[in-house]
Amino acid sequence: MAAPLLVLVYVVIGCGAAIAVWVERLPLGQSKGGAAAALMLVFWPFFLPGLLTPEPGGRPKNQRRADGIEALGKEVQSAWTQAGVAGEREQALLAGFVEQLVGEEDRLAELEASLSAAPERVRPRLLALKEEGEAELAAGRLALEELGAQLLLWRFAGKKDGAERITVDELVARIEALASLEATTGR
Amino acid sequence: MSSTPLPTAAPRLLIEPASPFAEAELELPRLESLLPPERPSLLGDLYGAPGTLAGRLLDREARAEVVRISILAIVIGTALFAVLATSHLGAWGSARAALLLAANTFLGLMGALGPIYATGLLVAARLPLSRWVGVLLSGAASSALLLGALAPIAHLAFRIDPLWAGPLSLAGAFLVAGLSGGVRLYRVLHALAAAVRGEALRDGELFRLKIQARMALVFTALTGALGLWAFDPFLGG
Amino acid sequence: MSTSTLTSWLAAIDRPARQTLALAQAPFRSTVGLALAGSGLLVASSLIAEVLVSAPGGALQVPKAQLLLPIFESLALVGPSAVIGAAQVGLRSTTRTWLAAFAVGLLIAGVVTTATLPLMGYLVLVSRAQPYFTPALLLPVLGLAGLASTVGRVLEAIEDPPAGRRASVVFQLALALVFGLRAAVHLGIY
Incomplete structure (x- = not known):
């Protein structure tokens, strides 16, 4: 044998x-x-x-960039869960918004890469596009951060209605507006 | 095995169905605040949410610890099951069964590891062998723990009817533990892929991941069953 | 074997199309080296499996390698016409790309068969019945599957969608057909 x-x-x-x-x-x-x-x-x-066996290395650079927004989105999502008021519509809205922002970030990275190789006459147009995208991204990030902060406040204040509810609703409406704006202007 | 993303905690306030004659709970602390704090424990990760386990599997030292604890869990789970299910064979038969079942499990896993890795290559979904060891062993450990939990049922079944109910409960326990291990394997693989990738998997990738999980289950079941056939741990020496 | 060799092998396994294109640019000897390494793994693991499984009385029989040769025969028969035919129908794979794809395919085939070797050992340990055919015959078939699927993946990745898909299917079918015919001859069925 x-x-x-x-x-x-x-x-x-x-x-x-x-x-x-x-x-x-x-x-x-x-x-x-x-x-x-x-x-x-x-x-x-x-x-x-x-x-x-050698351990697989870290992830490439441009992925780490997208992580920032994704982590922020996750934070807000969990804050929402803990505050205990998120409906399915809001959850979907937030997830979609984060996805949009990540996509925007990817587009910006591509734009940056192509900027250095672009011929002189299209460069101003590309730069304008880049600034526009960065502004959109910053607005989105700000809205997310505000929403996260408001939810945290709300959770610790312990009230489920009144002034805080209105602020959160306002923020949700703002994110919705930003999302639809991005969806229409998004290339 | 559904294709939906891993479940997140549902946003919901906890409300206790208290007696209508009890006083209102307004002054009492909220039920949520009484929940025990989440304490990270490796043994808990073996059958808890797969995300934390995936995090451990990505780190070299933490993975070695996962493998070590999994080995321990497999030894304990299978031995407990074998001892309780073969108590009608006497002390010697029980000890033999415990030893053979644990050894058979490890041998089967060792035999299945290579083909499982090879399947990954064939379906374009290679997972480094060192991580496969962690995934497979932690899945087997959760199965073994479940097997240990099912041991009292098998024990009782053998007491009641050693001819029919006993063997059937034996086969049933293996089936349940194996299937739960397969589901567990898929969820850990999914969490691992999501953690490495940092973004949602595409449909094709998810499909290949499912094939991978199923083939892993098939290979482990095959080697495990062949081993049971060869070693006959439950028949007594 | 150095760590960098291992890392480049793993890179070829994870992203065969990328590595194929890189190999096609690199000196030809790296393609040859990879093909030799893959073939070596494939042949060695298949022969070891045969020795292991077909050794009932302790005396090691000389392995017959009945299905090992057909892999290389089918590659030698289908490969050249694939290169010429692809150029004829206007695919962008060059001869060097094809050769590099074969090399990566052979490497994956070799690793697949090597990874399956422990199962053969396990079967030797636990087998309690005489199967109709020796399980060692499974290894070359798996190797062929690894080779065919890898070359197919590379074609689908570097060619335009409909043409790449078609070329991949035609290549895989041709490889399997020739392998089947040669295997039948070697096994004495035909």
Whole structure:
């Protein structure tokens, strides 16, 4: 049978890996020293890939930019959830708005990339487009931040109606207006 | 396995259906404020929301810890199940069953790991092997914990009727635990992809991810079943 | 094997079309090297699987490699006409692009078969019945699937949608057909 041969190969590799872990004092999770070596000896197929293969690198730059807005959107969404008043319509509105802003940001990044290579006569037009986009983005970000702050206030004030409700409703209306504006001007 | 995004907490005020004769709760603190604070615990992550587990799997050291705790959970869950389900075989039979079931689970996972990785290559959805280990083991650990939780049912079934109810409950427990592990696998893979990508997956990508999760379940079920057939942990020596 | 080699292999596995185009620009020896590495993995893992699975009495039989040869035969038969035919119908893949795609495909095929090797070991450990065919025959088939799917993916990525899709399907069908015919001959069915 080939089975004993396989077991032998398994044990030999396990011993090698365990000795390496022991000599190098490598920790496996919270196990160290002898415990780590013993773990490696028995379960090396589960631990060896993590030690041998290079860890995938970080994400590219322009993705990290979009993250800022997405993180902000998530914050506002969770603030809304915790305040306990968001209906489905508002949730969808907010999600759509954040998506729009992220798309806008991507477009701006493309615009910036093409700006340096653009011929001289189209450059003023591109610059104007870029400024317009940046202003839109800033307005959107501001509205989101205000909404987040208002929701936080509301949650701690503990009142579910009255003046705060009106402010939040106003902010929602503003975001809706911005969203529809973006949808119409959005290229 | 639905294609909807991962569920978020529903915005809702907690209202207790108190006795109509109790005093109004106006002065009492709100029910939300009494909820226990969320304490991060690895064991809880094994069957809790998949997002935090995905975060752990992306980090090298945290992943090693996930693998370590998962191994522990698999040993405990399977051994508990084997001991309780084979209590009619006596101490020696139970110990043998516990040892064989745990060993079989690990061997099956080791045998399935390579083909699962290869499936990822074939469907253009490679996940680094080191992360696959974490995903697969944590899924198996949640299954094993569920298996351990189902152990009393199997135990009772064997007491009542060792010829029919016992074996059926055994097969049923494996089926339930396996399917729940498969769903769990898909959700962790999804959360992992979302965390790495930082944006929603496209339809094609989601489709390939589902194939991946299903194939992982199929391979693990195949190797696990072959192992059960070979080792016969539940028949006694 | 250095870490950078491994990283470039993983990059080829993750984004085969990108790596194919890069290989087509790079010196030709890197394409040859990648193809040799992939073929080496494919051949070695298939042979090891046969040795493992078909060793009942402890005596290691000489592997027959009945399905290993057909992979390379089908590539040798379909490849040249694919290169010429693609140029005829106006696809933008050049000869170098095709060769690079084959190299990346062979690499993925090799990694797929190597990754399946532990399963063969597991089957040896737990098998309790004699199957109708040795499971080691599965490995070359998986290798062919890896090769065909990779070249198809590359074609679909770098050609325009309808033409790329069509070319990919035609190439994969031709590869599978030739493989099937040659395999039938090698297995003595035909």
